[in-house]
Amino acid sequence: MFTIHQTLDSRAPYxxxxxxxxxxxxxxxxxxxxxxxxxxxxIGDVGYVRDGAFVRLFNLNSTADYSVKxxxxxxxxxxxxxxxxxxxxxxxxxxxxxxxxxxxxEEIKLEGEATGGVESGSATLSASYACREVQGAxxxxxxxxxxxxxxxxxxxxxxxxxxxxxxxxxxxxxxxxRIDQEDIVLVSGWVKAPADWATAAFSTHNSTxxxxxxxxxxxxxxxxxxxxxxxxxxxxEMERSGAKYPxxxxxxxxxxxxxxxxxxxxxxxxxxxRIMVAGAGSHAFPPEDDGSGADGPTALSxxxxxxxxxxxxxxxxxxxxxxxxVLLEYILxxxxxxxxIARDEDIDSVLxxxxxxxxxxxxxxxxxxxxxxxxxxxxxxxxxLMQHDQSKLRRPRIxxxxxxxxxxxxxxxxxxxxxxxxxxxxxxxxxxxxxxxFPYLLFNETTGITRNPHRYALxxxxxxxxxxxxxxxxxxxxxxxxxxxxxxxxDGQRSSITAITFSPDxxxxxxxxxxxxxxxxxxxxxxxxxxxxxxxxHAAFLSFSPCGRYLACGSTxxxxxxxxxxxxxxxxxxxxxxxxxxxxxxPEGRQLAVVLRGKVVIHLVGSRISExxxxxxxxxxxxxxxxxxxxxxxxxxxxxxxxxxVYTTKKGKEALRSDTRGxxxxxxxxxxxxxxxxxxxxxxxxxxxxxxxLQESSKGTELRRIPILVGGSSLSFSPDGAFIVAxxxxxxxxxxxxxxxxxVARLAGVSQQPLTDVRFLPDSRRxxxxxxxxxxxxxxxxxxxxxx
Numbered sequence: 001m002f003t004i005h006q007t008l009d010s011r012a013p014y015x016x017x018x019x020x021x022x023x024x025x026x027x028x029x030x031x032x033x034x035x036x037x038x039x040x041x042x043i044g045d046v047g048y049v050r051d052g053a054f055v056r057l058f059n060l061n062s063t064a065d066y067s068v069k070x071x072x073x074x075x076x077x078x079x080x081x082x083x084x085x086x087x088x089x090x091x092x093x094x095x096x097x098x099x100x101x102x103x104x105x106e107e108i109k110l111e112g113e114a115t116g117g118v119e120s121g122s123a124t125l126s127a128s129y130a131c132r133e134v135q136g137a138x139x140x141x142x143x144x145x146x147x148x149x150x151x152x153x154x155x156x157x158x159x160x161x162x163x164x165x166x167x168x169x170x171x172x173x174x175x176x177x178r179i180d181q182e183d184i185v186l187v188s189g190w191v192k193a194p195a196d197w198a199t200a201a202f203s204t205h206n207s208t209x210x211x212x213x214x215x216x217x218x219x220x221x222x223x224x225x226x227x228x229x230x231x232x233x234x235x236x237e238m239e240r241s242g243a244k245y246p247x248x249x250x251x252x253x254x255x256x257x258x259x260x261x262x263x264x265x266x267x268x269x270x271x272x273x274r275i276m277v278a279g280a281g282s283h284a285f286p287p288e289d290d291g292s293g294a295d296g297p298t299a300l301s302x303x304x305x306x307x308x309x310x311x312x313x314x315x316x317x318x319x320x321x322x323x324x325x326v327l328l329e330y331i332l333x334x335x336x337x338x339x340x341i342a343r344d345e346d347i348d349s350v351l352x353x354x355x356x357x358x359x360x361x362x363x364x365x366x367x368x369x370x371x372x373x374x375x376x377x378x379x380x381x382x383x384x385l386m387q388h389d390q391s392k393l394r395r396p397r398i399x400x401x402x403x404x405x406x407x408x409x410x411x412x413x414x415x416x417x418x419x420x421x422x423x424x425x426x427x428x429x430x431x432x433x434x435x436x437x438f439p440y441l442l443f444n445e446t447t448g449i450t451r452n453p454h455r456y457a458l459x460x461x462x463x464x465x466x467x468x469x470x471x472x473x474x475x476x477x478x479x480x481x482x483x484x485x486x487x488x489x490x491d492g493q494r495s496s497i498t499a500i501t502f503s504p505d506x507x508x509x510x511x512x513x514x515x516x517x518x519x520x521x522x523x524x525x526x527x528x529x530x531x532x533x534x535x536x537x538h539a540a541f542l543s544f545s546p547c548g549r550y551l552a553c554g555s556t557x558x559x560x561x562x563x564x565x566x567x568x569x570x571x572x573x574x575x576x577x578x579x580x581x582x583x584x585x586x587p588e589g590r591q592l593a594v595v596l597r598g599k600v601v602i603h604l605v606g607s608r609i610s611e612x613x614x615x616x617x618x619x620x621x622x623x624x625x626x627x628x629x630x631x632x633x634x635x636x637x638x639x640x641x642x643x644x645x646v647y648t649t650k651k652g653k654e655a656l657r658s659d660t661r662g663x664x665x666x667x668x669x670x671x672x673x674x675x676x677x678x679x680x681x682x683x684x685x686x687x688x689x690x691x692x693x694l695q696e697s698s699k700g701t702e703l704r705r706i707p708i709l710v711g712g713s714s715l716s717f718s719p720d721g722a723f724i725v726a727x728x729x730x731x732x733x734x735x736x737x738x739x740x741x742x743x744v745a746r747l748a749g750v751s752q753q754p755l756t757d758v759r760f761l762p763d764s765r766r767x768x769x770x771x772x773x774x775x776x777x778x779x780x781x782x783x784x785x786x787x788x
Contacts, residue, residue, distance in 0.1 A: 025348050041190055044060045103358065105132075105136040136202040186265075199240045264343045265328060335373050396411075396414065476523060510532075613651060625637070658695065669715050714758045
């Protein structure tokens with residue numbers, strides 16, 4: 001039977017690695033990505049995962065040469081499947097290059113060591129990591145990994161249900177493999193990379209373990225625990241790296257390392273309830289929360305004392321129950337199906353873009369996604385799930401925990417649900433189809449947003465949005481359901497507010513009235529906490545450093561002030577001589593870029609604050625935007641209507657210019673990993689034929705061109721780097737796969753007036769857009785991803 005144990009009960013590195021990185025939502029992570037002796041994992045494979053490697057038994061696709069020749073007795077696939085069953089969806093965004101960490105793994109800076117990352121054009125990686133949980137894992141990709149997967153296919157699911165017994169009989173009876181039937185899976189997709197990867201697993205008794213990752217990626221990549229710092233490390237090697245292929249290996253060997261495998265999995269009802277997770281039946285939605293706080297069925301939860309996630313383990317096998325197994329158990333628990341069938345992608349459908357929870361079992365109990373049963377096969381009902389989410393959006397409710405957390409929460413003034421037309425590309429053709437209704441939240445009390453994005457602010461986690469209205473008052477909403485949480489300014493501000501910003505922890509908000517001192521607000525209670533006197537009026541920009549220690553204020557008269565903390569006197573003040581157009585911190589908060597007319601001044605921020613360099617710009621009458629690279633060594637500056645250029649921050653030298661070929665750049669953005677520069681440009685004579693050009697940010701090599709019809713006034717990457725969102729035409733938005741350029745969705749009818757700003761929220765599934773002179777809207781693309 002199943003019970004609960006702490007994750008430290010399973011210390012094999014491949015088990016820790018699988019348990020920890022499963023939360024990334026990319027499939028089952030393989031501790032041994034190299035091709036197994038049975039061959040490289042292929043879509044259509046039937047096999048199982050053994051000790052961190054995928055073992056191929058046979059392949060169902062008779063039209064491809066994926067046969068397994070390792071076994072003395074080959075499996076005869078009868079009957080054969082139609083070719084259409086193996087149609088591939090190649091639009092899924094590739095991963096990396098970059099570092100992919102589980103919950104609790106942090107990149108840190110050791111004394112005397114610079115924290116770094118994968119540098120463009122170099123194989124050097126220098127970084128240190130700490131794991132704050134009982135266990136954790138890390139995957140480092142020097143090169144881009146790419147993904148493919150099958151479309152959902154009812155024929156394949158039915159075939160798997162009918163043949164699964166025969167597959168197990170072959171594995172156990174013919175080959176003699178001691179595996180359970182539920183261990184046999186069908187490969188529905190994968191993520192593959194070259195051999196320049198590195199993996200590490202963390203396990204410790206004292207909840208802290210540091211790992212130093214230095215050296216060369218590939219066969220020289222070194223990973224080693226700092227044994228001098230933590231003597232508790234023992235047991236098997238907890239790190240691995242790919243062996244670089246020789247040049248003579250050829251192109252076929254470049255991307256055969258399967259870092260993640262995606263699977264169809266099936267589970268047969270045994271008549272024993274093994275996990276209590278929910279109480280909703282087939283096609284049923286859970287009852288609405290009445291706010292009473294009454295306890296439901298007993299849930300599996302996190303250990304509140306240790307502050308670490310609890311994993312499910314099978315006592316007989318001593319291994320954790322992965323999220324896909326929990327989902328299968330849930331399907332059997334809430335339905336009368338004889339078989340439960342699910343794939344790794346179903347987990348992301350259930351989450352709808354939310355972060356993977358530490359306890360997926362409890363999440364299912366609380367969320368209770370609907371299940372549909374067809375021919376004794378139970379599966380997650382994706383369309384019903386979409387309707388369920390839309391229903392919750394239309395009818396938000398205030399619960400007792402809401403009132404306890406937000407004493408001023410109110411339905412009055414909450415966001416209004418509107419509907420947009422969403423066109424999706426066909427799976428096999430480039431024509432489109434439409435979802436009839438697609439709800440989004442419209443925060444309709446806001447006005448005066450015209451090209452003034454600093455008059456609204458998002459919290460760092462994307463949970464809250466604050467907007468300045470026509471009066472000296474700030475309204476704060478919850479972005480998930482649009483409920484109004486509080487109003488600030490009724491007793492504190494006497495003049496119009498020109499800028500606001502949240503502290504990184506979301507507990508404070510700073511507002512800048514035009515001619516008064518700054519006001520620091522308690523977000524929850526709506527009361528002023530302190531006031532910061534200013535040396536200059538006309539404040540227009542506010543910005544917190546990522547760590548929350550520094551607050552910068554810029555004025556239209558060129559005056560800048562920086563406070564060490566938003567509670568005392570300013571630590572730095574300077575007059576830069578021209579109108580300030582923006583303030584931008586680098587991701588580590590060590591540099592502050594001040595955007596002015598005709599130049600960008602970069603300051604070093606620390607125990608002493610000083611100017612580092614000045615970048616002179618052409619076209620002093622134009623508007624500018626600035627974005628730092630992830631490690632802060634470069635900065636992208638977009639000159640509206642002209643060009644986008646990347647400069648080094650240390651010396652201010654131009655390193656790259658967008659390749660527009662005579663076109664006018666209207667927007668530009670760097671990908672979150674800093675590897676790609678995206679620029680939207682238009683024909684200057686016609687203002688049409690807008691395109692997005694993707695370039696390597698290190699060398700300037702053009703990667704792809706994406707047509708976006710006409711217009712194009714804003715551009716943004718999703719925080720996970722998977723998507724690009726762009727404004728085009730009159731009030732319409734397009735979402736594209738950032739790697740392939742394929743259009744994911746076109747959102748039409750969200751506005752009858754131009755949009756001035758569009759960006760992803762931190763969950764990479766919701767999009768914020770600002771109207772010209774009007775309110776703000778938030779729309780989710782989670783449903784469009786579910787139907788892909």
